[in-house]
Amino acid sequence: SRPVEVAARGYAFVVSFSKTLALHENALPFCFREVWVITACLGLIKSTSTQYDGGVVAIDSEKEFYRLQGDLYSLCRAKFMRLAYLIGYGVEIEKSPVNSASLSMLSWPKPATWPSIPPDSSAEVMAKEKTILQAKAREKLFDIQRKPLPLEPSSLLREANRRRAFLSVGNLSELYDSVDGSGLGAHSKLSPNKSSSNLMTRTMSGPATSETSLPVDRPMRLSEIHVAAEHALKQTISDPDFMTSLSSPEEFESRYMELTKGAADNYHRSWWKRHGVVLDGEIAAIFFKHGNYDLAAKSYEKVCALYSAEGWEELLADVLPDLAECQKILKDEAGYLASCVKLLSLESSLFSSKERQAFQSEVVRLAHSEMRHPVPLDVSSLITFAGNPAPPLELCDGDPGTLSVAVWSGFPDDITLESLSLRLSAFSSADEGLKRQ
Structure with a gap:
């Protein structure tokens, strides 16, 4: 139990x-x-995992050890x-709920002065600038449009420039985020009635320093912030x-990938299996990016099953389209059809009318096509019915x-049913003590 104690402390x-x-x-x-x-964290993980042999140890201690390993990996990962x-690698990070929750609550570094370029x-700045301008979100199946998390x-742009205490803040307009996040073209966001003479400025009281190639009368662009941070990190690491x-x-x-998989694998071996399943979704995103759709689908299925069982419909709406896309690419018609039906059955406010109509079109197309392996389709979540108030019927057999x-139909548009069967179930009336059919 010594490695468990060392990991905890x-x-x-x-x-x-x-x-x-x-x-x-x-x-x-x-x-x-x-x-x-x-x-x-990496040092602790290495030293404790090499000493832990999984010998004679209580099951609670074993589960706790792997939970602590998962926590160390997760902290290191964040x-x-x-x-x-x-x-500048923000475009490489999946904007998923778990990553957003980790990073949006993690403060920026707070140096006395932000590093200078x-x-x-200039070549490095241009390369970063090109990456920023070329970055675009992956288009999702059904043309689903969701606000990035x-x-x-x-804003890193504002935070870094705010901490450049020895430089001029420059024009306030330059601190506004532009469309591409580079800080360029921000003047268009100001009111046309405001002239440049009315913009707030603060000048440096001392002479310019030789530490930076930037003029002292303007803030750094985002690409310059990335380059400055990278060079400063080389001095720290x-x-x-x-x-x-x-x-x-x-x-x-x-x-x-190594850190995410390490966290997921250890959580799976602990009591906190749910954490492992959620991180499986982050691993699936990497598989998807590189075209490993089979592995991605298997991980997405586990994540979707978890969110569905726990009733997290908003989280499910974020992951289920990715699973559906994998299934479509893999020609898994049965799985794809089930995913489309599930998407339609989610809270209607989670998707636009156009997106829900796209789900319905796919359901109708697949239902009317000759599937290689026909499967029964359960649409009970989309079509429900109930009896209208009426006098009781007293019937005998025949x-x-x-x-x-x-x-009631949960489909966004009208849909034609060739047939609809209704099955009556027996129930007992507590008041009358009778069994009705």
């Missing part, structure tokens, strides 16, 4: 000392707190994503392997009778 120390570092962050190297937490976002870095607690994991989008994704029934 180690995790508590990392969290506690991280808070202490936060109090002195402006006197420490750039992102020292994040770098230290990542290094400490800090790693924050560093990656700072240097080193001389002769945030991955930052506040001493581990070559650590720095390599941030050297390119491919290296970042590889380490991101007697004809008429029942008035109201039918």
Whole structure:
């Protein structure tokens, strides 16, 4: 049980000392707190996992050990994503609910002064600028349009420029986020009635410094912030392997996958299996990105089953279209049809009318096509009915009778049914003590 105790105390120390570092962050190297937490977590994971042999140990202790390992991986993962976002890899991070929850509540670094751009870095700035301009969200099946979830607690553009205390803040308009997030073209967001002379400015009281290639009368663009942060991190990180994991989008994704899978696998072996399933969805997104649709579908199925069972319809609405797209690509007609029906049965406010009509079109198309492997389709969540108030009928076997029934459809548009069967179930009346049919 010694590794369990070390992991528990180690995790508590990392969290506690991280808070202490936060109090002195402006006197420490750039992102020292994040770098230290990542290094400490990885060190704890390695030392405790190698010492834990899974021998004679109580089941509770075993589950707790893997839960702590999962927590260490998760904490490390969140800090790693924050560093990656700072240097411009935000477009590589899936804007999922779990990532948004982790990063939108994780504060930006708080150096006394935000790092400056080193001389002769124009090529790097141009490369970052190109990445920002070319970034676009992946188009979802059915042309589903959803507002991207945030991955930052506040605008990095504003935060970084606010902390450039020794430089001029420049024109207020330049601090407004532009469409591409680069800080360019922001003048269009100001009222045309305001002239440049009315803009708030603050000038530097001292002479310009040679530490930066930027003029002192304007803020940094987002691409420049990324380059400055990357160069500053190279001075903070001493581990070559650590720095390599941030050297390119491919290296970042590889380490991101390693940390996510480590957290998921350990949670699956602990009491917190739900956490593992949720992180499986993040792994599925990477599989999907690289065309491994079979593996992605298997993970998405587990996530959708969890959200459906727990009634998290808004989360299900975010993941289920991805599962449906995998099933369509894999030509899994039965699974795809079931997913389309499930999408239609979700709360109507979660999708636009156009999107729901697209779901219905696919259901009708598949229902009327000759499927290679026909399957029964349960649409009980979309078509419901109930008897209208009427006098009771007293019938014997074989007697004809008429029942008035109201039918409700959950389909967004009219749909034609070739037949509708109604089955009557027996029930007992507590008042009369009779069994009715």
